[in-house]
Amino acid sequence: MLDSTNRAFGISNELSYEMIPSISTSVFPELELEEEIKRLAKIGWRCVEINLGSSRVDKGRVSKIAKLCEELDISIIQVHGRNPGMARRSEEERRKFMRQAKESIIWAGELGAKWVVLHPSNRKAGYRTLEALNDVKRSNLEGFLELLEVAEATGVGIAIENLPPVLHDSLPGESIFGADPYELLWLVKSINSKRIGICLDTNHIIPSIQGFDQYQVIKIIGQHLVATHISDNDGFREQHLLPFMGKIDWNAVVRGLKEVGYRGAFNLEVGFTRVPLKLRDSLVSYALRLLEELVKGQV
Numbered sequence: 001m002l003d004s005t006n007r008a009f010g011i012s013n014e015l016s017y018e019m020i021p022s023i024s025t026s027v028f029p030e031l032e033l034e035e036e037i038k039r040l041a042k043i044g045w046r047c048v049e050i051n052l053g054s055s056r057v058d059k060g061r062v063s064k065i066a067k068l069c070e071e072l073d074i075s076i077i078q079v080h081g082r083n084p085g086m087a088r089r090s091e092e093e094r095r096k097f098m099r100q101a102k103e104s105i106i107w108a109g110e111l112g113a114k115w116v117v118l119h120p121s122n123r124k125a126g127y128r129t130l131e132a133l134n135d136v137k138r139s140n141l142e143g144f145l146e147l148l149e150v151a152e153a154t155g156v157g158i159a160i161e162n163l164p165p166v167l168h169d170s171l172p173g174e175s176i177f178g179a180d181p182y183e184l185l186w187l188v189k190s191i192n193s194k195r196i197g198i199c200l201d202t203n204h205i206i207p208s209i210q211g212f213d214q215y216q217v218i219k220i221i222g223q224h225l226v227a228t229h230i231s232d233n234d235g236f237r238e239q240h241l242l243p244f245m246g247k248i249d250w251n252a253v254v255r256g257l258k259e260v261g262y263r264g265a266f267n268l269e270v271g272f273t274r275v276p277l278k279l280r281d282s283l284v285s286y287a288l289r290l291l292e293e294l295v296k297g298q299v
């Protein structure tokens with residue numbers, strides 16, 4: 001079945017992807033971003049997620065990257081924006097992070113992306129009181145409503161990403177807003193706009209801590225799923241491994257995505273920086289082959 005997404009991205013009827021293999025620009029972080037995109041194109045990638053949070057991107061570079069991608073026939077379905085810290089305690093910080101997030105939404109529009117992925121904000125959850133959690137929820141709702149105005153004016157959508165249940169600076173017993181899929185559902189349903197959806201990060205689901213797995217989360221999110229970050233973990237911590245290098249049930253993930261009718265980027269978000277640069281192309285090429293098989297469901 002050839003859908004409009006496939007047509008838009010020039011993907012042939014024969015391959016008939018309902019999900020498009022894509023990769024985050026984080027596999028060659030030591031190169032200039034333009035060099036990374038050229039290298040990914042040469043390996044065969046046709047779709048990338050640009051990480052706008054990286055220091056390799058600035059205002060003057062966005063139009064050059066857009067032009068390069070067009071020349072190389074590379075599509076950008078989703079980008080990773082600069083995360084808004086709407087629940088930060090300091091008003092000054094809150095304003096700074098919101099300004100950066102708004103700027104990245106505008107850049108996403110210039111790059112022709114359909115979705116900009118943003119993390120929810122959780123900085124006050126460390127208080128561990130019900131009032132603190134409610135305060136975080138309210139800040140996120142107000143903050144994303146503010147960002148939505150920019151997204152609507154720019155013609156892109158916002159995909160709010162699920163967070164891992166534990167962060168590097170988590171306090172004991174701290175609950176992280178946005179780790180529970182029902183919290184994200186509450187957020188997107190409260191905002192209620194076709195320009196707001198959810199990005200599933202498979203690696204941010206830790207079954208041994210949360211008691212649910214990736215397949216269950218996909219089914220809970222359902223039609224609100226608009227973007228993905230694909231990588232594996234061992235079920236105990238965040239790792240960003242290639243699929244099948246950890247314990248995630250990839251057949252169940254792909255089945256779940258097909259069952260909820262997900263169409264969009266099947267976007268790999270991994271770090272290969274410990275692999276020597278001269279050997280890394282083979283791994284990035286293998287990763288493409290892996291994703292092509294996964295989206296077809298032949299694994």
Ligand SMILES: [Zn+2]
Pocket residue numbers: 161201229269
């Ligand atoms: Zn992610």
